[in-house]
Amino acid sequence: MTTNASECFNGVLKRARGLPIQALVCATHYHTIGLFLKRQENAIGYESEAVSPYVPRVRVMLRKHTS
Template identity: 90%
Template sequence: MTTNASECFNGVLKRARGLPIKALVCATYYHTIGLFLKRQENVVGWESEALSPYVPRVCVMLRKHAEEAESCVFSIRINYNE
């Protein structure tokens, strides 16, 4: 997890390495704002589709777990023999 975060941050700074510190901070700031705006556009698109209250990644995980649950051999019994 640490490697992925550092590689992501390294990718942001790759183009701005030779710049003075003020320009480096500005470049990082504007890149981060751009990522937030892109994410916001995605969320607005997901909300307008209104297919699910969850983001697509969570929907895929829920679908996968539901398929696994359907293939269970043993039935789940609640309060059995109590």
């Protein structure tokens, strides 16, 4: 799990490697904010669908464990 997270973060930094430190920090910050906003939009979409109070991944897990 640690390797996976570090590889993802490394992928973010790959495009910004040649930048100065301040630009590197800004690029990382804005990328992280973008991810949070994308997840927030997904959560709002799931909420508005009102199929279930759970996100799809949790619904799949619940189906596996109740079957």
